[in-house]
Amino acid sequence: MGNRIIIIASEHELYMRSLTSVEQWAEIYEAKGVQDALSHLTVFSYHLILIAIQQEPEFICQFVETIRKLVSAPVMILLPEKTKERMTFVEAGADVVLEEPCEPEEIRLQAYALIRRYNEWGSKEKKEDGGIVVGPLRMNSLTRTLYWYQAEISVVKREFDFLYLLASNPGRVYTYSQIYRIVWQEYPQDDITNMIYCMVHRLKKKLKDVDMQAYNMIHSVKEVGYCLKLHNE
Structure with a gap:
């Protein structure tokens, strides 16, 4: 239907x-x-x-x-x-x-x-080019590419999907349950908070290697979830 x-x-x-x-x-x-x-x-x-x-x-x-x-x-x-x-x-x-x-x-x-x-x-x-631009962050869902200014950052599928989700609505807080449902495409089960934390930790490490501002754009909301927000917003 x-x-x-x-x-x-x-x-x-x-x-x-x-x-x-x-x-x-x-x-x-x-x-x-x-x-x-x-x-x-x-x-x-x-x-x-x-x-x-x-x-x-x-x-x-x-x-x-x-x-x-x-x-x-x-x-x-x-x-x-x-x-x-x-x-x-x-x-x-x-x-x-x-x-x-x-x-x-x-x-x-x-x-x-x-x-x-x-x-x-x-x-x-x-049907558009699948691009999202938030400050220095540029992502394209069709080519699965991620750039911070001119530097391309290599990420795995779930890291990309997670960051693309946050970047699609900057400032909006996504709960752990929402993130798991959208990124993992499964119903929440087991200790999803720790699973998401470990994935975000790996992603932020890659962002930190490029720029601390990129590292800091992912905000953790205690006991709720995550959001994306640049310091100059």
Whole structure:
């Protein structure tokens, strides 16, 4: 099927009919709540986030803002009743805001359109030269090359994938679980913290041989994970 949707919703009739309208062409995960949704978004990739919770507008806006700090996937909000604050949700980061009464077919069409645009955008990005530039750091995912200024640094696959992950979103902290899932492409198991630490230690040693600034750009966040940040940022 390919497409994956995470739904955060209260139990009501419209939600159930809407779910039926999209589950035929997408894999659905029904979050058990806001915290469960945020936990999943930090580990798994989704093509659409559908929010249909009966909460105060301020709460929903804060939830959307938090999501926007984690992922770029489109967000659709289904409001339980008419409101004059639709623009507020869009400003918070939502892509589509629908109001009840709303036919399941409308939800299905909007969801399909959002996922299609998101996939097209992702395909376009992948067709580019695969390059990332962060200060003196230059990486290319197609040629699997890594440069610091003009010096090429030889790294193994997991070292490259780890650094490319951090460089793709400078300043964002990736948890040990996220890093393991993306770099190792496996579900976290055993002592992943030590495994990641050893890999990072080897990588940083290679960076240190080139430049201390390169060595220092990988920041360890105690008991959480790692991020990339240059001193002049």
